[in-house]
Amino acid sequence: MRLPCEVSVASRLLPSAGLRGPGRSVRAVLALGKPPGGGGGGGGGVWLLVSTARQRPGAKYQLRENIEQLFTKFVEEGKATVRLKEPAVDICLSKANVGQLKTFLSAMKLADRGTNEESLPLSTLAPPKASEVEKPKTKMTITSRKDYPLTQNFPYTLEQLQASYCKLPGIDMRMLCLKSLRKLDLSHNCIKKLPATIGDLVSLQELSLQGNLLESFGVALCDSTLRKSLQSLDLSQNKIKALPAQFCQLRELIHLKLDDNDLIRLPFKIGQLSQLRFLSVARNKLPFLPNSFGKLSLESLDLFGNPFEQPKPLAPDIQLKIPLTLWEYSARATINYRLPYSCHVLPSHLCHDLDMSKSCHCGRACLSSFIQTTVTMNLHSVAHTVVLVDNMGSTEAPILRYFCSLTCYSQFLDRHLQSIR
Structure with a gap:
């Protein structure tokens, strides 16, 4: 039975002698077995062999009635400590496979008691291969x-x-x-x-x-x-x-x-990528940016070389249906009031439609009934560093805007016309 892990051996006598403790953990292979001829420095039973790259023959420790305590509080993290009576050392294990470590510790308990030794998967203690104790390649x-x-x-x-x-x-x-x-x-x-x-x-x-x-x-x-x-x-x-x-x-x-x-478009809910800090979409085929792009908070943004269209705030694409359908009313209410939904409650195609809802400039939702247009956005409003959009030195780009009603679009128009006067 072998266990690859990292090991440090600390003598409990060092502090009383005024000496420093052990250094860093090193890669090692632990093995349980019986020495050739049943010896190993006196005494029978099962022994523990700790082999490292520098000391492949390893150090042997008798286990029968020699384990003072097993510390297993962090076994789920692949860590444990074996405290021996003689010699007075603590063998600290880390970075072990959790399942293998639990099995190995159980076998050590049986070896300490000296019971059911014949049921343990033991072998003659022998130094491991060099490849087994080398630091794993990462x-x-x-x-x-x-x-x-x-x-x-x-x-x-x-x-x-x-x-x-x-x-x-x-x-x-x-x-x-x-x-x-x-x-x-x-x-x-x-x-x-x-x-x-x-x-x-x-x-x-x-x-x-x-x-x-x-x-x-x-x-x-x-x-x-x-x-x-x-x-x-x-x-x-x-x-x-x-x-x-x-x-x-x-x-x-x-x-x-x-x-x-x-790329002819970016995901229309790209603003949900709240952790995004560095975005580069240079030399694509983007005609405009999605509505949620303004929610991003970037350190660096590169949109150079895209064929952005000229914004047309006064030439909207009107897909507004009056009166709204019952489905549109219900879907808007679900989103606006943040009602929970899932495929366990609604048909999957309805959930998909709700997931694809758009946000009006006023903050309310719209789905299949809306007015859309493109407006100019200064990219410095979403990014600290902006690569020029074109060779003319521009840092502005068209962004898609949605409006859930004629009222919202009219209010937008009033503000827009006032700003250009």
């Missing part, structure tokens, strides 16, 4: 096709993985088993589609897909655990025309790069 960088591993699995301990310029046609499914992965860089490949299972990478914080052949970003990814973990996303230099409305569920995003795509 970072891997691959920048060419010839260096890409075809027959070997990726180390399961990886936290950062870069596989660029490898001509990958899709996501390697072996990557989706790396549950500790925090940063994944697959830039400059030939990836056309993203599997929904990327959402199984529960620790993923940074994802770079720059320079691929992507045409979409799936709804399933927006509904996955990426909602709680993803902080940086680079989709620049692809072929994406639009992002789904559900994209705005990625509420933890801080950095978002969408440069050099074919």
Whole structure:
């Protein structure tokens, strides 16, 4: 029975001798077994072997009636301490697999009592292989096709993985088993589609897909655990025309790069990305910005090279139906009064319609009956640093505005006309 973890051994006699305690924890492998010939310095029973990279033969500790106490308060975090009577040391364990640690501690208790030893999965104590006690690999960088591993699995301990310029046609499914992965860089490949299972990478914080052949970003990814973990996303230099409305569920995003795509619109509820601080959507095909764009609070914004239309506040698109339908009245009331709804209460298509509601300039909701127009917005109102929108030195862009009634639109017109007089 073996347990890989980090270990520090502290002697309880050191303070009385005026000596310092142990240093940092080191990578180690713990093993339970019986020494060859049943010896090991005297006494039978089960022994504990602690092996490190510097001392692979390891230090042996007898366990029978020799465990003074087990400290397991933080076992769910992969931590525990074994206090021995002789020698007077505390063996502090950390960064262990929780399930393996619990099993190992249970076996140590049985070894201490000297009961049911025959039922324990013991083996002859022998030094582990060098690879077993080496510090686990947490970072891997691959920048060419010839260096890409075809027959070997990726180390399961990886936290950062870069596989660029490898001509990958899709996501390697072996990557989706790396549950500790925090940063994944697959830039400059030939990836056309993203599997929904990327959402199984529960620790993923940074994802770079720059320079691929992507045409979409799936709804399933927006509904996955990426909602709680993803902080940086680079989709620049692809072929994406639009992002789904559900994209705005990625509420933890801080950095978002969408440069050099074919975007004709941004998600209309992009203002829900309250953590977003760095946004770059240069060289796309945006004619205007969505209504909620004004809710963003950015440090840096780049919209250079988009064919923004000239704002037309006096030429509205009127889709207002008078009188309002019963559905429109009901839906507006649901949103305005913040009534809870879900697919367990309403049909899914009605929930979708409610999710796609628009906000009037007055703050009230409208769905299928509204007036819309475009107005000018100074981008410095949402970002501290703004890259010029065009070569003329402009930092203004058209933004879509919705109005729930003729009254709201008339009030807007009055203010607008007064401002240009």
